[in-house]
Amino acid sequence: MKILDIFGTLKKDIDYVEQxxxxxxxxxxxxxxxTSLHLLKAGGKRLRPVFVLLGGxxxxxxxxxxxxxxxxxxxxxxxxxxxxDVIDDASTRRGKATVKSKWDNKIAMYTGDxxxxxxxxxxxKLENPMIHRILSKALVQMSIGEMEQIRDFFNTDQSIRNYLLRIRRKTALLIAVSCQLGAVAAEAPLEISRLLYRYGYNVGMAFQIRDDLLDLKGTEKQLGKPPGSDMRQGNITLPVLYALQDPALREELLQELANIHAxxxxxxxxxxxxMILGSDGIQKAEQLADRYIEKALAALHHLKDNKAKKHLQEIAYFVNRRAY
Known part of the structure; x- marks a missing residue:
């Protein structure tokens, strides 16, 4: 099932967003x-616009x-x-050439800018100062998250807490503010926007953990890139960190990671x-993703029942079982 199949009622509005x-x-x-068109044509789930519309x-x-x-x-x-893609030296994304590989790093950086x-x-064009404060703070945190990821490349001694803080900044925050800002732009009560932020934050955390799991469990066809790309790029993810906690596995896995680095x-x-698939690192990461989804659904519990709430619940379930 594709993510947009979950809510046909929004298809017309989502198509307009795409245009x-x-x-x-x-x-x-x-x-x-x-270069900009090349990036957009690579597609994507368009989760963030969907969250804005549902928040609205x-x-x-x-x-x-x-x-x-x-x-x-x-x-x-x-x-x-x-x-x-520049930082990670990635040649493909979603099965297509990245901007940096089709052109070069400088072109990619200016395209992003x-x-x-x-x-x-x-x-x-929106005059509500609250929208601009929320967005600017999120962008600052995202930038910090990017720097922290670079700092921790191939750092096998980083803590689980450190990893969670990094994905909060890199992934979860933008999903959280997408839910929140949809409500703010639609002038919903403040408490509703806060609950939607909480929902989006927890879905975002689960989304990134599932992404990290898929990098190890998925196929190249599913991922649009070779499995294990995170490790090649030096990104030590949650399942790897959990696997490294196993004394029987740690030294051999550290050696493999050192070889990959070299x-x-x-x-x-x-x-x-x-080695990681044979450890309990996968199960532990899956259990943590499950807990984040439970927290997301708990935030929705306080919202009024409507189709948007139902769609948000379905997206949470989708995120936690996705295979791409």
């Missing part, structure tokens, strides 16, 4: 237009107003992926993956 995404990056500079259902739903939040948030997410700038231009992105990770 506005493409029109928002239109620019006379030919190369910049080409708890207030005065105005699609044109919500577009000034939904489109910028997806652009910000897309821009962060362009920069991530342009898309960030367009996002901020669009959201500036090969500088070209290593065979199959042995390390098998």
């Amino acid at each position: 506005r995404l493409y029109s928002s990056i239109d620019v006379d500079q030919k190369l910049l237009s080409e 259902k708890f207030g005065h739903y105005d699609l044109e107003r919500l577009l000034h939040v939904a489109v910028p948030l997806e652009l910000i997410h897309s821009a962060s992926l362009v920069h991530d 342009y898309i960030y700038a367009k996002a901020l231009t669009l959201v500036s 090969k500088d992105g070209s290593a065979d990770t199959s042995r390390a993956i098998q």
Whole structure:
């Protein structure tokens, strides 16, 4: 099941968001237009715009107003992926060549900068200062998260808490504010926007943990990139950290990770993956993802019953069982 199959009632609005995404990056500079379009055409789940629209259902739903939040948030997410691919030296994303591999690092960085700038231009059309405060704080935290990930590349001594704080900043915050800002833009009561933030934060944490699990358990066809890419790039994820806590496995796994580090992105990770899959690291990570989903659903419990609430529940279940 694809994520958009969950809520056909929003399809028309989501299609309109998609149209506005493409029109928002239109620019006379030919190369910049080409690279930006290449990124958007790679697709994606468009989760963040969907969360904005669903958050808006708890207030005065105005699609044109919500577009000034939904489109910028997806652009910000897309821009962060362009920069991530440069940092990670990633050649493919979602089965297609990245901007950095099709062009080069400099072009990719400027493409990301342009898309960030367009996002901020669009959201500036909303005069509510609360929206701008929430978004600017999230962007600061996302930047800190990126720096922390670079700092911790191949750091096998990092704590679980350190990992969780990093994914909070890199992934969960943008999903959380997508839910929150949809409600704020729709002038929903403050308590509702706070509950939606809590829901989005917990779904975001589970989403990233599941992403890290899929990098080890998925196939190249499912992932659009080779399994074990996180390890090749030096990103030590939750299942790996849990596996390293096993005294019977730790030294051998540390040696495998050292070998991967030495090969500088070209290593065979199959042995390390098998070791992790054979540990209890997978089960522990899955259990933590389950707990985050439970917290997300608990936040929804306090919201009024409507189709939007039902869709948010279905998305939470989808996130926790997804295979791509």
